[in-house]
Amino acid sequence: MGEAEAVVRRLSPGYEVTPAAGGTLLEDCYPPEDIVFVAVMPGATVLCGRRLVAETPSELPEHLLGEAAGRRILFHSMHSVIDALTFAVCEDGRLIRSLSVSPDTGIVENVGEPFLFERPYLAGEHPVTSVFPGQAPYPLPFHPLVLGEEALRALFGFVIEGRPQPDDVDADKVHLHGFRVADPTGREQEVREAHLREVMSRMGPPRRYRMGPDGVMQEVGRDDLS
Template identity: 45%
Template sequence: MGAKDSLICYADGDVASVLAGRPELDRAATEALVRRLFAGEVVTAAADGTLGEDANPGAGSVFAAVWPGVSIVCTGRVGLDRPSQVSARFLSEGVGRTVYVHAMHSVVDWFAMGIWGPDGELRRALSISGGDEEILEDVGGRLEFEEPFWSGRFPATDEDDDEDYPFPFHPLELSEAALDHLFGFVMEGYSGMTSASRVDPFDVVLAGFRLSATAR
């Protein structure tokens, strides 16, 4: 699997229902959100992108969208080994809403997610790396969609494989399941999918921005 992402989502309700309606992004609200999150840096409008192509932007880029009830910001600054340590400025933006962080990187078989309730309390944080054979963070109760993976229903290796995998599932498989259940889209799919995801991420338009340091 070669998909990568690093995003934070602010939601008033079901994210998938909003994205499935293919709403038009509010450009003024999107730019205002990016400027708030990256205050102190120069924010310049750039070409649009899509959630499928630009969910893992480089250090000097941000892709974002604000729709009624949902906002998504793609930035490498939320892709942390320990999602519970996401900067307070990103979390304070979501006060009164559910906040989701999702990140994955195929090179090290790494996946992380974080979920905060409208009260700002951390509900779930998980970070797991197959490359390092380590669970970097595991906070809060497991979500329903996680259980089949932890129970071994979707093993990372075949029964006749001579090599043992450090976990009862592949982290990127669980990562895709998280995308599906939390946001209604997948990048490449996963074991146990019962139907096509509701949203094609390549149809979800995001506004692009460049970041640069302010002159001193």
């Protein structure tokens, strides 16, 4: 616990850090706002927190690179709402591979030679075939979240969705210490809440879809869900 808290404090200058409920790597790798989960193990430190997310890994902050102290950094982030994926590998502070991609932005960053697990996806061998009615073909030759699970297994040894393999890490047994990391002035939280209210004010009513027999998503009404 003490080592984990020390890591969080070093990576969160200017923030208020207090202990919070712990969790597991399987359930808590995408924590709530202002929460960071940490596991300190022999030879490795695992950090899960939204403030650690960077759309362009080539711009990872110096204090994060410094924390690794010459060790390998493995970075992975997925966002299911926008189908976004970012992963990266740094060796001795040098970025050797990064990919950041989503259907809305396309490829934001693509540095280094693709790893073996990526190549079939980049070559178009896993196209997206299910689309919503009236939707144009998927703008990428693969689904970022599907590739993201492959990257998660290749880099970290486990998956969140999909069928586990016999030699996968049992992420549900990896305990994480939890910490609340908050702006003591409250300004960061106020800005975040104001942005959320603004986004919600522009949202229309919810729409529901179901996969049709032809693999195309079909909109359904409330009565169709019974």
